[in-house]
Amino acid sequence: MYNENLFSKILESPVEIPDKLFFKIGEVSRLTGIKSHVLRYWESEFPMLSPPKNRASQRVYRKKDIETILKIKSLLYEENYTISGARKRLRELRTQEKAKGQMDLFLKGVDRKQVQAAIDDLERAVRILES
Numbered sequence: 001m002y003n004e005n006l007f008s009k010i011l012e013s014p015v016e017i018p019d020k021l022f023f024k025i026g027e028v029s030r031l032t033g034i035k036s037h038v039l040r041y042w043e044s045e046f047p048m049l050s051p052p053k054n055r056a057s058q059r060v061y062r063k064k065d066i067e068t069i070l071k072i073k074s075l076l077y078e079e080n081y082t083i084s085g086a087r088k089r090l091r092e093l094r095t096q097e098k099a100k101g102q103m104d105l106f107l108k109g110v111d112r113k114q115v116q117a118a119i120d121d122l123e124r125a126v127r128i129l130e131s
Helices: 004-012 025-032 036-045 063-078 083-107 112-130
Strands: none
Touching: 025 036, 025 063, 036 063, 063 083
């Protein structure tokens, strides 16, 4: 029998993402409570969820991917969005985050020339280290 209180508690429980660079699909499935085949399906429905594959052609998820999966899960299961509605909402959230980040840089007085100079310095350092 379906227990709504138990289901709600499962959805609301915070997920602690281990401090690792990459996660295999089984690990992501255990962390998020989403089955592997559903994760693969979501990749086809949500363009922002596209984990790269390693040399063995296995998906390798990053922390950012897991956060996206948890947001998708919340939109679909808690907020009752449709897949297309969740896709649209994620796009809106990403646009808002990007605009907020740009505004934060502007308010802090970060000069684009300074940022570009720092990027150029880092690229030179990488070239030196690679040679």
